[in-house]
Amino acid sequence: MKGFLDYVDGNSVLHRLNPMTKLIISFGLCASCFLTQNHAVVAAIALFDLCLGALAGISRRSALIFISLLKLSAALFLLQVFFVRQGNILLVLPFGLRVTDAGVSFSALFALRLAAVTMPLSLMLSITRMSDIANVLVRYLGIPYKYAFVLTTAMRFIPLFTEEMAGIMEAQTARGVRFDTGNFFRKVRLLLPLCVPLLISSVRRIEVSAISAELRGFNLRGRSSGYKRYSFGANDAAALFICVMIIVASAMI
Numbered sequence: 433m434k435g436f437l438d439y440v441d442g443n444s445v446l447h448r449l450n451p452m453t454k455l456i457i458s459f460g461l462c463a464s465c466f467l468t469q470n471h472a473v474v475a476a477i478a479l480f481d482l483c484l485g486a487l488a489g490i491s492r493r494s495a496l497i498f499i500s501l502l503k504l505s506a507a508l509f510l511l512q513v514f515f516v517r518q519g520n521i522l523l524v525l526p527f528g529l530r531v532t533d534a535g536v537s538f539s540a541l542f543a544l545r546l547a548a549v550t551m552p553l554s555l556m557l558s559i560t561r562m563s564d565i566a567n568v569l570v571r572y573l574g575i576p577y578k579y580a581f582v583l584t585t586a587m588r589f590i591p592l593f594t595e596e597m598a599g600i601m602e603a604q605t606a607r608g609v610r611f612d613t614g615n616f617f618r619k620v621r622l623l624l625p626l627c628v629p630l631l632i633s634s635v636r637r638i639e640v641s642a643i644s645a646e647l648r649g650f651n652l653r654g655r656s657s658g659y660k661r662y663s664f665g666a667n668d669a670a671a672l673f674i675c676v677m678i679i680v681a682s683a684m685i
Contacts, residue, residue, distance in 0.1 A: 438591055440558050445667055446488040451564040452572050453668040458552035460675040464682035465548045471537075473685050474544040477678070481551035488559050497554050498547060505543035513539040562588050567660055581650075585641070589634075596633055600626050 441447075446454070461481065465474050478498070485494025512535075514525075519534025562584040569580040601611060604626065613619055 438558070439561050440488075440490050440493065442489045442559065444488045444559070446484065447559050448667065449671055450568075450662045450664055450668045451560050452568045452662065453664070453671055454556050454560050455565070455568065457671055457675045458556040460679050461552040462549045464679050465545045467679065468682040468685055469541065470685050471541055471544060473682055474541065474548050477682070478544065478548040478551060480678070481548065481555060484552075485555055485558075488555065490555070490558055493558060494551070494555060498551060501547040501550055505546045508546065509539045509543040512542055557587065564660070564662075568662060571662075581645075589637075592637070593630065593634060597626065597630055600629055 449457075461477060464477055468474060482491075482494055482498060485491050488494075513531055514529045514535070516532060516535030516538050517530075519532035519537075521530050521532055522536065523531040525531070566577070566580040566584045569575045569583070570577050604622075605611065609622060611619065611622055613622070
């Protein structure tokens, strides 16, 4: 979905949380999905993610992300369900394909986990500035700033590259190229030549960013170079407590 990694400004409770708290909560919710084998628990975590999106004021974006993930999950479910041979046979298809109850259960859990695991991270990126993420990674986790910068820059450039690709496709469409073909292989042949101008523009953008970072003393930055300070408050403690409860409940059910 276009722009799903862009920061959405706001003043909600989740926006005001410590960036480190938001990182812990997002990874805690992801871990909860793998600690349980119960489909209902994973589905409940996914619904909890939607509630967090509504609390942060980005309910529409979180719903669109969830719908996109469900479409991908459905495709992966159809691919996975035929490769599990254990269990009672429910359906026999041509070419030796068969569907079992164990295959349906495993594939459904796999699809639910994909949606539930991806949602917290996407929501965290929507309500947290990339600079804040880099600062807490360096200050609290002791990650060298170069690695934190690479991580946040890569995530920041994904929407930029998407927009760049859309502009290139619009230019080719104006020249008579039709990308709305239903033939998958033909569409791939049309998109492959676009990788060259995208690569050239990406290299130029990266070079400009590298020069800009060097002029700002990139190599001199250390763990204590960040001027922003992030304090832990009552809301952070309450959020972490709820996250711990979810993790414990997921491990027990």
